[in-house]
Amino acid sequence: MRARAGTTYFGRQRYSTIRKQCEKSGQLFVDTEFPPTNSSLFLEQGRSSDIVWKRPAEIVTDPHLFVEGASPNDVTQGILGNCWFVSACSALTHNTALLDKVIPNSNKQEWGPGNTYSGLFRFRFWRFGNWMEVVVDDLLPTRDGKLLFARSKTPNEFWSALLEKAFAKLYGCYENLVGGHLSDALQDVSGGVAETISMSKFLKNDPANQSNLLFERLSMAYENEALVIAAIAARTKEEIEETLDCGLVKGHAYAVTDVRFIELNAKEKSISSFLLGSMEKQRMIRLQNPWGEKEWNGPWSDGSPEWEQVTDSTKKSLGITVDEDGEFWMPWESFTQYFTDISVCQLFNTSVFSLAKSYDEKIFFGHWSSNGARSGAPGDLAGGCLNFPASFCSNPQYVFDVNDEKNEVMFALTQREVGEGKKRREPFVCIGMHIMRVERNRVTRVHQPTEPVEASDYANARSVFLHLIDVRPGRYIILPTTYAPREQATYMLRAYSSEKLHMKELKRQAPSVGWCWQSASHVTRVHIVDASLPGTSGDFYCMLDDGKSQLRTRTMRESTSPKWDEQFLFFKRSARQKYAVEVWEDRKIGRDRLVGRVDIIALTDNDSREEVKEFGEGKIRVKIAAYDDPLYL
Incomplete structure:
Protein backbone atom coordinates (compact mmCIF):
# COMPACT_ATOMS: atom_id res chain seq x y z
CA MET A 1 0.00 0.00 0.00
CA ARG A 2 1.36 3.42 -0.92
CA ALA A 3 0.86 6.74 0.86
CA ARG A 4 1.85 8.54 -2.33
CA ALA A 5 4.32 7.99 -5.14
CA GLY A 6 7.58 6.77 -3.69
CA THR A 7 6.28 6.25 -0.11
CA THR A 8 5.06 3.01 1.49
CA TYR A 9 3.62 2.16 4.90
CA PHE A 10 5.45 -0.34 7.09
CA GLY A 11 2.99 -2.92 8.42
CA ARG A 12 0.20 -0.95 6.70
CA GLN A 13 0.05 1.35 9.71
CA ARG A 14 -1.16 4.80 8.67
CA TYR A 15 -0.09 7.66 10.89
CA SER A 16 -3.20 9.75 10.10
CA THR A 17 -5.59 6.86 10.79
CA ILE A 18 -3.97 5.92 14.10
CA ARG A 19 -3.85 9.55 15.20
CA LYS A 20 -7.59 9.98 14.60
CA GLN A 21 -8.30 6.80 16.55
CA CYS A 22 -6.24 8.05 19.50
CA GLU A 23 -7.94 11.44 19.47
CA LYS A 24 -11.37 9.80 19.34
CA SER A 25 -10.66 7.36 22.17
CA GLY A 26 -8.60 9.73 24.29
CA GLN A 27 -5.99 7.01 24.73
CA LEU A 28 -2.27 7.26 24.08
CA PHE A 29 -0.99 5.02 21.31
CA VAL A 30 0.51 1.65 22.26
CA ASP A 31 2.00 -0.11 19.24
CA THR A 32 0.83 -3.74 19.23
CA GLU A 33 3.04 -4.42 16.18
CA PHE A 34 6.14 -3.47 18.20
CA PRO A 35 4.97 -3.73 21.80
CA PRO A 36 6.82 -2.30 24.83
CA THR A 37 7.90 -5.78 25.96
CA ASN A 38 11.00 -7.96 25.84
CA SER A 39 9.87 -9.34 22.47
CA SER A 40 10.82 -5.99 20.92
CA LEU A 41 14.19 -6.05 22.63
CA PHE A 42 15.57 -9.55 22.14
CA LEU A 43 15.88 -12.18 19.44
CA GLU A 44 15.16 -15.04 21.85
CA GLN A 45 11.79 -15.45 23.49
CA GLY A 46 11.47 -15.71 27.25
CA ARG A 47 14.47 -13.58 28.18
CA SER A 48 13.91 -11.58 31.34
CA SER A 49 15.20 -8.11 32.10
CA ASP A 50 14.82 -5.23 34.52
CA ILE A 51 14.05 -2.80 31.68
CA VAL A 52 11.10 -0.48 32.20
CA TRP A 53 9.35 1.18 29.24
CA LYS A 54 8.56 4.84 29.86
CA ARG A 55 7.21 7.72 27.86
CA PRO A 56 9.38 10.88 27.64
CA ALA A 57 7.06 12.81 29.98
CA GLU A 58 7.72 10.14 32.61
CA ILE A 59 11.48 10.68 32.27
CA VAL A 60 11.65 14.52 32.11
CA THR A 61 9.19 17.31 32.78
CA ASP A 62 9.45 19.14 29.45
CA PRO A 63 10.04 16.67 26.57
CA HIS A 64 10.69 17.79 22.99
CA LEU A 65 11.64 16.18 19.73
CA PHE A 66 14.21 18.91 19.04
CA VAL A 67 15.84 21.46 21.31
CA GLU A 68 17.48 24.25 19.30
CA GLY A 69 17.63 22.16 16.14
CA ALA A 70 19.73 19.10 15.37
CA SER A 71 23.45 18.63 16.03
CA PRO A 72 25.84 15.65 16.28
CA ASN A 73 25.59 15.77 20.10
CA ASP A 74 21.91 14.92 19.78
CA VAL A 75 22.89 11.35 18.89
CA THR A 76 24.81 9.54 21.61
CA GLN A 77 25.10 5.77 21.60
CA GLY A 78 23.71 3.84 24.54
CA ILE A 79 24.55 0.30 25.66
CA LEU A 80 23.47 -1.12 22.28
CA GLY A 81 26.34 -1.95 19.90
CA ASN A 82 24.84 -0.04 16.98
CA CYS A 83 27.45 2.65 16.31
CA TRP A 84 26.93 2.00 12.56
CA PHE A 85 23.40 3.43 12.81
CA VAL A 86 24.12 6.11 15.43
CA SER A 87 27.01 7.46 13.36
CA ALA A 88 24.77 7.66 10.29
CA CYS A 89 22.23 9.67 12.32
CA SER A 90 25.01 11.95 13.54
CA ALA A 91 26.09 12.57 9.94
CA LEU A 92 22.44 13.17 9.04
CA THR A 93 22.28 16.23 11.30
CA HIS A 94 24.41 18.14 8.76
CA ASN A 95 21.73 17.85 6.07
CA THR A 96 18.56 19.54 7.28
CA ALA A 97 16.57 18.81 4.11
CA LEU A 98 17.30 15.11 4.46
CA LEU A 99 16.58 15.15 8.18
CA ASP A 100 13.18 16.70 7.39
CA LYS A 101 12.52 13.81 5.02
CA VAL A 102 13.44 11.21 7.64
CA ILE A 103 11.39 13.00 10.33
CA PRO A 104 8.46 14.46 8.33
CA ASN A 105 6.49 17.42 9.69
CA SER A 106 8.49 17.41 12.90
CA ASN A 107 6.84 20.64 14.11
CA LYS A 108 3.44 18.96 14.07
CA GLN A 109 4.87 16.00 15.99
CA GLU A 110 6.33 18.18 18.74
CA TRP A 111 5.01 18.38 22.27
CA GLY A 112 3.48 21.78 22.85
CA PRO A 113 0.67 24.21 22.06
CA GLY A 114 -1.31 23.57 18.89
CA ASN A 115 -0.45 19.87 18.73
CA THR A 116 -2.50 17.05 20.20
CA TYR A 117 -0.20 14.62 21.95
CA SER A 118 -1.12 10.99 21.22
CA GLY A 119 2.11 9.18 22.09
CA LEU A 120 2.49 8.55 18.33
CA PHE A 121 5.44 9.43 16.08
CA ARG A 122 6.42 8.68 12.51
CA PHE A 123 9.71 8.38 10.65
CA ARG A 124 10.81 7.42 7.17
CA PHE A 125 13.59 5.18 5.89
CA TRP A 126 14.66 4.51 2.33
CA ARG A 127 14.17 0.88 1.36
CA PHE A 128 14.66 -0.54 -2.13
CA GLY A 129 13.71 2.57 -4.06
CA ASN A 130 10.92 3.85 -1.81
CA TRP A 131 10.62 5.90 1.34
CA MET A 132 8.97 3.66 3.93
CA GLU A 133 7.03 5.29 6.74
CA VAL A 134 7.33 3.63 10.16
CA VAL A 135 5.12 4.63 13.11
CA VAL A 136 6.01 3.96 16.75
CA ASP A 137 4.69 4.80 20.19
CA ASP A 138 6.98 6.79 22.46
CA LEU A 139 7.46 4.13 25.14
CA LEU A 140 11.25 3.84 25.44
CA PRO A 141 13.47 1.29 27.25
CA THR A 142 14.89 2.65 30.54
CA ARG A 143 16.74 1.43 33.58
CA ASP A 144 16.71 3.40 36.83
CA GLY A 145 14.73 6.10 35.03
CA LYS A 146 17.36 6.67 32.33
CA LEU A 147 17.34 5.81 28.62
CA LEU A 148 19.30 2.67 27.82
CA PHE A 149 19.94 3.23 24.15
CA ALA A 150 20.41 6.27 21.87
CA ARG A 151 19.88 9.61 23.54
CA SER A 152 20.75 13.30 23.27
CA LYS A 153 23.24 15.20 25.40
CA THR A 154 20.25 17.48 26.05
CA PRO A 155 18.14 15.45 28.53
CA ASN A 156 14.72 16.56 27.25
CA GLU A 157 15.45 15.99 23.53
CA PHE A 158 14.09 12.68 22.17
CA TRP A 159 14.24 12.60 18.36
CA SER A 160 17.28 10.29 18.26
CA ALA A 161 15.79 7.83 20.77
CA LEU A 162 12.50 7.64 18.88
CA LEU A 163 14.24 7.38 15.51
CA GLU A 164 16.29 4.47 16.84
CA LYS A 165 13.10 2.76 18.02
CA ALA A 166 11.57 3.08 14.55
CA PHE A 167 14.74 1.63 13.06
CA ALA A 168 14.64 -1.28 15.53
CA LYS A 169 11.04 -1.94 14.49
CA LEU A 170 12.11 -2.02 10.85
CA TYR A 171 14.82 -4.55 11.75
CA GLY A 172 12.56 -6.73 13.94
CA CYS A 173 13.98 -5.88 17.38
CA TYR A 174 16.65 -3.80 19.10
CA GLU A 175 19.06 -6.73 19.31
CA ASN A 176 19.14 -6.96 15.52
CA LEU A 177 20.83 -3.53 15.49
CA VAL A 178 23.94 -4.93 17.19
CA GLY A 179 26.56 -4.84 14.45
CA GLY A 180 25.72 -3.80 10.92
CA HIS A 181 27.00 -2.33 7.68
CA LEU A 182 27.81 1.39 7.61
CA SER A 183 26.64 1.63 4.01
CA ASP A 184 23.24 0.13 4.88
CA ALA A 185 22.58 2.70 7.60
CA LEU A 186 23.64 5.55 5.33
CA GLN A 187 21.32 4.37 2.57
CA ASP A 188 18.45 3.84 5.01
CA VAL A 189 18.52 7.46 6.19
CA SER A 190 19.30 9.08 2.84
CA GLY A 191 18.37 7.02 -0.22
CA GLY A 192 21.81 7.90 -1.56
CA VAL A 193 24.47 5.75 -3.17
CA ALA A 194 26.94 4.42 -0.60
CA GLU A 195 30.53 3.58 -1.45
CA THR A 196 32.91 1.95 1.02
CA ILE A 197 36.55 2.88 0.46
CA SER A 198 39.31 0.65 1.81
CA MET A 199 42.13 2.95 2.87
CA SER A 200 44.86 0.37 2.23
CA LYS A 201 43.61 -0.41 -1.30
CA PHE A 202 43.09 3.24 -2.20
CA LEU A 203 46.56 4.30 -1.01
CA LYS A 204 48.37 1.18 -2.24
CA ASN A 205 49.78 2.76 -5.41
CA ASP A 206 51.37 6.21 -5.11
CA PRO A 207 50.21 6.91 -1.53
CA ALA A 208 51.02 10.64 -1.56
CA ASN A 209 49.01 11.50 -4.67
CA GLN A 210 46.21 9.11 -3.74
CA SER A 211 46.00 10.69 -0.29
CA ASN A 212 45.61 14.13 -1.90
CA LEU A 213 42.96 12.74 -4.24
CA LEU A 214 41.03 11.16 -1.39
CA PHE A 215 41.09 14.40 0.60
CA GLU A 216 39.75 16.30 -2.41
CA ARG A 217 37.03 13.70 -2.99
CA LEU A 218 35.89 13.69 0.63
CA SER A 219 35.99 17.48 0.84
CA MET A 220 33.89 17.81 -2.32
CA ALA A 221 31.50 15.09 -1.18
CA TYR A 222 30.99 16.80 2.16
CA GLU A 223 30.39 20.17 0.47
CA ASN A 224 27.73 18.42 -1.64
CA GLU A 225 26.06 17.23 1.60
CA ALA A 226 27.14 13.61 1.32
CA LEU A 227 26.96 11.54 4.50
CA VAL A 228 30.38 10.19 5.53
CA ILE A 229 31.38 7.63 8.18
CA ALA A 230 34.87 6.38 9.02
CA ALA A 231 35.89 3.27 10.95
CA ILE A 232 38.91 1.41 12.27
CA ALA A 233 38.48 -2.28 11.50
CA ALA A 234 38.99 -4.83 14.27
CA ARG A 235 40.84 -7.95 13.16
CA THR A 236 39.55 -10.12 16.02
CA LYS A 237 36.52 -10.14 18.32
CA GLU A 238 38.79 -9.17 21.20
CA GLU A 239 39.81 -5.97 19.38
CA ILE A 240 36.22 -4.73 19.02
CA GLU A 241 35.81 -1.47 20.99
CA GLU A 242 39.45 -1.61 22.10
CA THR A 243 40.73 1.90 22.87
CA LEU A 244 44.11 2.73 21.34
CA ASP A 245 46.72 4.88 23.06
CA CYS A 246 45.77 7.75 20.73
CA GLY A 247 42.19 7.70 22.07
CA LEU A 248 40.58 6.17 18.98
CA VAL A 249 38.49 3.01 19.25
CA LYS A 250 38.82 -0.10 17.07
CA GLY A 251 35.79 -1.82 15.57
CA HIS A 252 33.92 1.46 15.91
CA ALA A 253 32.28 3.96 13.53
CA TYR A 254 32.72 7.74 13.60
CA ALA A 255 30.64 10.32 11.75
CA VAL A 256 32.69 12.72 9.63
CA THR A 257 31.39 16.20 10.37
CA ASP A 258 33.81 18.38 8.36
CA VAL A 259 36.71 18.16 5.89
CA ARG A 260 38.72 21.28 5.12
CA PHE A 261 41.99 23.21 5.00
CA ILE A 262 42.79 25.31 8.07
CA GLU A 263 45.06 28.36 7.79
CA LEU A 264 48.14 28.27 10.01
CA ASN A 265 50.21 31.14 11.41
CA ALA A 266 47.08 33.18 11.01
CA LYS A 267 48.00 35.48 13.90
CA GLU A 268 50.96 36.72 11.91
CA LYS A 269 49.37 36.85 8.49
CA SER A 270 49.97 39.91 6.37
CA ILE A 271 48.08 41.44 3.49
CA SER A 272 50.89 40.46 1.12
CA SER A 273 50.84 36.79 2.16
CA PHE A 274 47.07 36.74 1.77
CA LEU A 275 47.22 38.31 -1.70
CA LEU A 276 50.06 36.06 -2.81
CA GLY A 277 48.31 32.96 -1.51
CA SER A 278 51.37 31.97 0.53
CA MET A 279 49.45 31.24 3.72
CA GLU A 280 50.42 27.82 5.13
CA LYS A 281 47.50 25.43 5.40
CA GLN A 282 46.81 22.19 7.25
CA ARG A 283 44.50 19.47 5.92
CA MET A 284 42.05 18.57 8.68
CA ILE A 285 39.06 16.32 9.28
CA ARG A 286 36.51 16.48 12.10
CA LEU A 287 34.87 13.37 13.52
CA GLN A 288 32.14 12.56 16.02
CA ASN A 289 32.36 9.55 18.33
CA PRO A 290 28.76 8.33 18.87
CA TRP A 291 29.65 7.53 22.49
CA GLY A 292 29.93 11.26 23.19
CA GLU A 293 33.38 10.67 24.67
CA LYS A 294 36.77 9.04 23.96
CA GLU A 295 38.37 11.49 21.56
CA TRP A 296 41.61 11.65 19.58
CA ASN A 297 44.42 12.81 21.89
CA GLY A 298 47.21 13.28 19.35
CA PRO A 299 48.28 16.40 17.40
CA TRP A 300 45.47 18.96 16.93
CA SER A 301 43.30 17.33 19.58
CA ASP A 302 41.23 19.53 21.90
CA GLY A 303 43.51 21.87 23.82
CA SER A 304 46.71 20.75 22.06
CA PRO A 305 49.45 23.37 21.41
CA GLU A 306 49.03 23.13 17.62
CA TRP A 307 45.90 25.30 17.92
CA GLU A 308 48.09 28.24 18.95
CA GLN A 309 48.85 28.60 15.22
CA VAL A 310 45.18 29.51 14.58
CA THR A 311 43.43 32.79 15.40
CA ASP A 312 40.75 32.89 18.06
CA SER A 313 38.14 33.88 15.47
CA THR A 314 39.02 30.88 13.31
CA LYS A 315 38.87 28.56 16.32
CA LYS A 316 35.47 29.95 17.19
CA SER A 317 34.18 29.43 13.65
CA LEU A 318 35.48 25.84 13.77
CA GLY A 319 33.74 25.19 17.08
CA ILE A 320 36.95 24.37 18.93
CA THR A 321 36.25 23.46 22.56
CA VAL A 322 37.98 21.43 25.25
CA ASP A 323 34.77 19.63 26.20
CA GLU A 324 34.67 15.84 26.25
CA ASP A 325 31.74 15.71 23.81
CA GLY A 326 33.04 13.08 21.38
CA GLU A 327 33.67 15.56 18.54
CA PHE A 328 37.27 16.35 17.60
CA TRP A 329 39.57 17.51 14.81
CA MET A 330 42.60 15.54 13.65
CA PRO A 331 45.20 16.10 10.93
CA TRP A 332 44.56 14.31 7.64
CA GLU A 333 47.88 12.46 7.79
CA SER A 334 46.94 10.90 11.14
CA PHE A 335 43.46 10.07 9.89
CA THR A 336 44.80 8.07 6.94
CA GLN A 337 47.27 6.36 9.28
CA TYR A 338 44.69 5.04 11.75
CA PHE A 339 41.36 4.71 9.93
CA THR A 340 40.88 1.71 7.64
CA ASP A 341 37.48 2.24 5.97
CA ILE A 342 35.40 5.19 4.83
CA SER A 343 31.74 4.96 3.78
CA VAL A 344 30.59 7.85 1.59
CA CYS A 345 26.90 8.17 0.75
CA GLN A 346 26.46 10.49 -2.24
CA LEU A 347 23.22 12.39 -2.77
CA PHE A 348 23.03 13.10 -6.49
CA ASN A 349 21.23 16.11 -7.89
CA THR A 350 19.18 14.71 -10.79
CA SER A 351 17.11 17.81 -11.56
CA VAL A 352 17.47 19.04 -15.14
CA PHE A 353 16.40 22.52 -14.03
CA SER A 354 19.03 22.93 -11.31
CA LEU A 355 21.84 25.47 -11.55
CA ALA A 356 24.07 23.12 -9.57
CA LYS A 357 25.85 20.16 -11.14
CA SER A 358 23.28 17.61 -12.25
CA TYR A 359 23.60 13.88 -12.91
CA LYS A 507 16.69 -8.54 -24.19
CA ARG A 508 17.03 -9.65 -27.82
CA GLN A 509 19.36 -12.57 -28.43
CA ALA A 510 19.95 -11.72 -32.12
CA PRO A 511 18.29 -9.34 -34.63
CA SER A 512 16.19 -10.24 -37.64
CA VAL A 513 17.59 -9.35 -41.07
CA GLY A 514 16.33 -8.88 -44.61
CA TRP A 515 13.06 -7.71 -46.05
CA CYS A 516 11.12 -10.63 -44.63
CA TRP A 517 12.57 -10.25 -41.14
CA GLN A 518 14.27 -13.60 -41.35
CA SER A 519 16.56 -14.80 -38.59
CA ALA A 520 20.26 -14.20 -39.05
CA SER A 521 22.37 -17.29 -39.59
CA HIS A 522 25.86 -15.74 -39.37
CA VAL A 523 27.57 -13.21 -37.14
CA THR A 524 30.76 -11.24 -37.90
CA ARG A 525 32.87 -8.98 -35.72
CA VAL A 526 35.16 -6.47 -37.44
CA HIS A 527 37.79 -5.04 -35.13
CA ILE A 528 39.60 -1.95 -36.44
CA VAL A 529 42.80 -1.94 -34.41
CA ASP A 530 45.21 0.75 -35.65
CA ALA A 531 46.98 2.22 -38.66
CA SER A 532 50.40 3.44 -39.73
CA LEU A 533 50.43 6.64 -41.77
CA PRO A 534 54.08 7.63 -42.31
CA GLY A 535 54.90 11.08 -43.53
CA THR A 536 51.70 12.66 -42.33
CA SER A 537 50.12 13.76 -39.09
CA GLY A 538 46.56 14.80 -38.39
CA ASP A 539 43.19 13.84 -36.95
CA PHE A 540 42.02 10.53 -38.40
CA TYR A 541 38.93 8.33 -38.27
CA CYS A 542 37.72 5.21 -40.07
CA MET A 543 34.51 4.48 -41.97
CA LEU A 544 33.30 0.87 -42.16
CA ASP A 545 30.86 0.04 -44.99
CA ASP A 546 29.04 -3.31 -45.27
CA GLY A 547 27.05 -2.32 -48.36
CA LYS A 548 23.98 -1.31 -46.38
CA SER A 549 25.26 1.00 -43.69
CA GLN A 550 28.30 3.09 -42.81
CA LEU A 551 29.76 3.10 -39.32
CA ARG A 552 32.37 5.49 -38.01
CA THR A 553 35.07 5.22 -35.36
CA ARG A 554 35.96 8.10 -33.07
CA THR A 555 38.56 10.60 -34.28
CA MET A 556 42.13 10.14 -33.04
CA ARG A 557 43.84 13.49 -32.63
CA GLU A 558 47.29 14.53 -33.94
CA SER A 559 48.71 11.12 -34.73
CA THR A 560 50.73 9.35 -37.40
CA SER A 561 49.75 5.94 -36.01
CA PRO A 562 46.17 6.23 -34.74
CA LYS A 563 44.96 3.45 -32.42
CA TRP A 564 41.19 3.13 -32.64
CA ASP A 565 40.67 -0.30 -31.05
CA GLU A 566 36.98 -0.31 -31.95
CA GLN A 567 34.75 -3.24 -32.84
CA PHE A 568 31.58 -3.54 -34.92
CA LEU A 569 29.08 -6.37 -35.14
CA PHE A 570 27.14 -7.62 -38.17
CA PHE A 571 24.41 -10.23 -38.48
CA LYS A 572 23.98 -11.72 -41.98
CA ARG A 573 22.35 -14.58 -43.85
CA SER A 574 25.29 -15.01 -46.23
CA ALA A 575 28.47 -16.91 -45.33
CA ARG A 576 30.68 -14.52 -47.36
CA GLN A 577 30.66 -10.83 -46.62
CA LYS A 578 32.65 -7.93 -48.09
CA TYR A 579 33.51 -4.83 -46.06
CA ALA A 580 35.21 -1.59 -47.10
CA VAL A 581 37.42 0.18 -44.56
CA GLU A 582 38.26 3.80 -45.31
CA VAL A 583 40.72 6.04 -43.46
CA TRP A 584 39.77 9.73 -43.45
CA GLU A 585 41.53 12.85 -42.25
CA ASP A 586 39.22 15.01 -40.15
CA ARG A 587 39.89 18.56 -41.38
CA LYS A 588 38.71 21.46 -39.29
CA ILE A 589 38.11 23.59 -42.39
CA GLY A 590 36.85 22.25 -45.69
CA ARG A 591 35.92 18.72 -46.69
CA ASP A 592 37.53 15.74 -44.99
CA ARG A 593 40.22 13.96 -47.02
CA LEU A 594 40.14 10.29 -47.95
CA VAL A 595 43.55 8.86 -47.04
CA GLY A 596 43.05 5.28 -48.18
CA ARG A 597 40.62 2.42 -48.68
CA VAL A 598 40.91 -1.35 -48.35
CA ASP A 599 38.47 -4.23 -48.80
CA ILE A 600 38.23 -7.20 -46.48
CA ILE A 601 36.35 -10.46 -46.89
CA ALA A 602 34.75 -12.16 -43.91
CA LEU A 603 34.41 -15.91 -44.41
CA THR A 604 32.35 -17.92 -41.98
CA ASP A 605 35.10 -20.26 -40.90
CA ASN A 606 34.19 -20.15 -37.17
CA ASP A 607 37.52 -18.59 -36.37
CA SER A 608 39.20 -15.22 -36.03
CA ARG A 609 42.19 -13.82 -37.89
CA GLU A 610 44.24 -10.66 -38.13
CA GLU A 611 45.04 -8.90 -41.41
CA VAL A 612 47.32 -5.97 -42.22
CA LYS A 613 46.13 -4.21 -45.37
CA GLU A 614 48.28 -1.72 -47.28
CA PHE A 615 47.16 1.37 -49.19
CA GLY A 616 49.73 3.68 -50.77
CA GLU A 617 52.39 4.25 -48.11
CA GLY A 618 50.03 3.48 -45.26
CA LYS A 619 48.62 0.31 -43.76
CA ILE A 620 45.79 -0.63 -41.42
CA ARG A 621 45.42 -3.57 -39.04
CA VAL A 622 42.05 -5.31 -38.78
CA LYS A 623 40.83 -8.39 -36.90
CA ILE A 624 37.92 -10.42 -38.26
CA ALA A 625 35.86 -13.09 -36.49
CA ALA A 626 32.99 -14.87 -38.30
CA TYR A 627 30.72 -17.66 -37.06
CA ASP A 628 27.76 -19.62 -38.37
CA ASP A 629 25.99 -19.33 -35.00
CA PRO A 630 24.36 -15.90 -34.56
CA LEU A 631 24.31 -16.49 -30.79
CA TYR A 632 28.05 -17.13 -30.56
CA LEU A 633 29.32 -13.58 -30.00
Missing part, protein backbone atom coordinates in the same frame (compact mmCIF):
# COMPACT_ATOMS: atom_id res chain seq x y z
CA ASP A 360 21.84 11.61 -15.36
CA GLU A 361 20.04 8.91 -13.37
CA LYS A 362 18.90 5.51 -14.57
CA ILE A 363 17.08 2.99 -12.34
CA PHE A 364 16.23 -0.59 -13.30
CA PHE A 365 14.47 -3.34 -11.35
CA GLY A 366 15.00 -6.99 -12.15
CA HIS A 367 15.09 -10.53 -10.83
CA TRP A 368 17.71 -13.24 -10.93
CA SER A 369 15.80 -16.41 -11.76
CA SER A 370 16.34 -19.54 -13.84
CA ASN A 371 12.69 -19.27 -15.00
CA GLY A 372 12.57 -23.05 -15.32
CA ALA A 373 15.21 -23.09 -18.08
CA ARG A 374 18.37 -25.14 -17.99
CA SER A 375 21.51 -23.34 -16.92
CA GLY A 376 22.81 -21.02 -19.64
CA ALA A 377 19.79 -21.53 -21.93
CA PRO A 378 17.63 -18.65 -23.23
CA GLY A 379 15.27 -17.69 -20.44
CA ASP A 380 17.78 -18.35 -17.68
CA LEU A 381 18.60 -15.05 -15.92
CA ALA A 382 20.69 -16.43 -13.06
CA GLY A 383 24.05 -17.30 -14.55
CA GLY A 384 26.40 -16.57 -11.67
CA CYS A 385 29.75 -14.77 -11.87
CA LEU A 386 32.57 -15.08 -14.43
CA ASN A 387 33.84 -18.19 -12.63
CA PHE A 388 30.96 -19.94 -14.43
CA PRO A 389 31.64 -18.94 -18.09
CA ALA A 390 29.08 -21.36 -19.58
CA SER A 391 26.18 -19.57 -17.90
CA PHE A 392 27.63 -16.15 -17.06
CA CYS A 393 26.08 -14.35 -20.05
CA SER A 394 22.62 -15.57 -19.03
CA ASN A 395 22.52 -12.77 -16.47
CA PRO A 396 20.57 -9.55 -17.11
CA GLN A 397 22.51 -7.16 -19.36
CA TYR A 398 22.36 -3.37 -19.65
CA VAL A 399 24.09 -1.37 -22.38
CA PHE A 400 25.34 2.20 -22.01
CA ASP A 401 27.59 4.60 -23.93
CA VAL A 402 30.53 6.66 -22.71
CA ASN A 403 31.31 9.55 -25.06
CA ASP A 404 33.44 11.92 -22.99
CA GLU A 405 37.16 11.35 -22.44
CA LYS A 406 36.84 12.68 -18.88
CA ASN A 407 33.97 10.65 -17.54
CA GLU A 408 32.65 9.38 -14.24
CA VAL A 409 29.91 6.78 -13.88
CA MET A 410 28.70 5.27 -10.61
CA PHE A 411 26.65 2.10 -10.23
CA ALA A 412 24.84 0.79 -7.14
CA LEU A 413 23.38 -2.71 -7.09
CA THR A 414 20.89 -3.38 -4.28
CA GLN A 415 19.05 -6.61 -3.53
CA ARG A 416 15.65 -6.70 -1.87
CA GLU A 417 15.78 -7.84 1.72
CA VAL A 418 13.71 -10.96 2.42
CA GLY A 419 11.78 -10.95 5.69
CA GLU A 420 11.88 -7.21 6.30
CA GLY A 421 10.62 -6.36 9.79
CA LYS A 422 11.01 -9.92 11.03
CA LYS A 423 13.47 -11.04 13.66
CA ARG A 424 14.77 -13.96 11.65
CA ARG A 425 15.76 -13.01 8.12
CA GLU A 426 16.98 -14.82 5.07
CA PRO A 427 20.68 -14.22 4.43
CA PHE A 428 21.66 -12.07 1.48
CA VAL A 429 22.95 -13.79 -1.62
CA CYS A 430 26.44 -12.84 -2.78
CA ILE A 431 26.19 -10.18 -5.51
CA GLY A 432 28.47 -8.13 -7.73
CA MET A 433 28.79 -6.30 -11.07
CA HIS A 434 30.85 -6.94 -14.21
CA ILE A 435 31.45 -4.36 -16.97
CA MET A 436 32.87 -5.19 -20.39
CA ARG A 437 33.50 -3.10 -23.48
CA VAL A 438 31.55 -4.29 -26.53
CA GLU A 439 31.09 -3.48 -30.20
CA ARG A 440 30.19 0.11 -30.92
CA ASN A 441 26.94 -0.85 -32.69
CA ARG A 442 25.82 -3.74 -30.48
CA VAL A 443 22.07 -3.78 -29.75
CA THR A 444 21.67 -7.43 -28.71
CA ARG A 445 22.81 -9.51 -25.77
CA VAL A 446 26.40 -10.70 -25.40
CA HIS A 447 26.87 -14.48 -25.56
CA GLN A 448 30.58 -14.84 -24.88
CA PRO A 449 32.13 -13.32 -21.75
CA THR A 450 35.25 -11.18 -21.93
CA GLU A 451 37.60 -9.91 -19.27
CA PRO A 452 36.02 -7.06 -17.34
CA VAL A 453 36.94 -3.45 -17.89
CA GLU A 454 35.87 -3.03 -14.28
CA ALA A 455 34.27 -5.36 -11.75
CA SER A 456 33.00 -4.81 -8.25
CA ASP A 457 33.88 -6.95 -5.29
CA TYR A 458 31.36 -9.71 -4.60
CA ALA A 459 29.74 -9.51 -1.19
CA ASN A 460 26.95 -11.05 0.89
CA ALA A 461 25.57 -7.56 1.36
CA ARG A 462 22.47 -5.57 0.59
CA SER A 463 24.36 -3.31 -1.82
CA VAL A 464 27.59 -3.20 -3.79
CA PHE A 465 29.12 -0.21 -5.54
CA LEU A 466 31.19 0.30 -8.68
CA HIS A 467 32.89 3.55 -9.69
CA LEU A 468 34.14 4.13 -13.24
CA ILE A 469 36.56 7.01 -13.82
CA ASP A 470 38.12 8.01 -17.16
CA VAL A 471 37.32 4.83 -19.09
CA ARG A 472 37.80 4.90 -22.87
CA PRO A 473 34.84 6.23 -24.84
CA GLY A 474 32.77 3.44 -26.32
CA ARG A 475 29.85 1.12 -25.70
CA TYR A 476 29.74 -0.97 -22.56
CA ILE A 477 27.57 -3.65 -20.98
CA ILE A 478 27.08 -4.08 -17.27
CA LEU A 479 25.94 -7.42 -15.87
CA PRO A 480 24.54 -7.48 -12.33
CA THR A 481 25.12 -11.03 -11.07
CA THR A 482 24.96 -13.35 -8.13
CA TYR A 483 28.17 -15.19 -7.32
CA ALA A 484 26.74 -18.67 -7.89
CA PRO A 485 24.39 -19.70 -10.74
CA ARG A 486 20.67 -20.32 -10.19
CA GLU A 487 20.43 -18.17 -7.06
CA GLN A 488 17.25 -16.12 -6.93
CA ALA A 489 16.80 -12.57 -5.69
CA THR A 490 15.18 -9.29 -6.72
CA TYR A 491 17.54 -6.38 -7.43
CA MET A 492 17.62 -2.68 -8.22
CA LEU A 493 20.40 -1.24 -10.40
CA ARG A 494 21.07 2.51 -10.24
CA ALA A 495 23.44 4.44 -12.49
CA TYR A 496 24.61 8.06 -12.17
CA SER A 497 26.68 9.98 -14.68
CA SER A 498 27.56 13.57 -15.49
CA GLU A 499 26.76 12.79 -19.15
CA LYS A 500 23.80 11.06 -20.80
CA LEU A 501 24.30 7.30 -20.68
CA HIS A 502 21.43 6.27 -22.99
CA MET A 503 21.28 3.14 -20.85
CA LYS A 504 18.80 0.33 -21.51
CA GLU A 505 18.31 -3.36 -20.87
CA LEU A 506 19.24 -5.78 -23.66
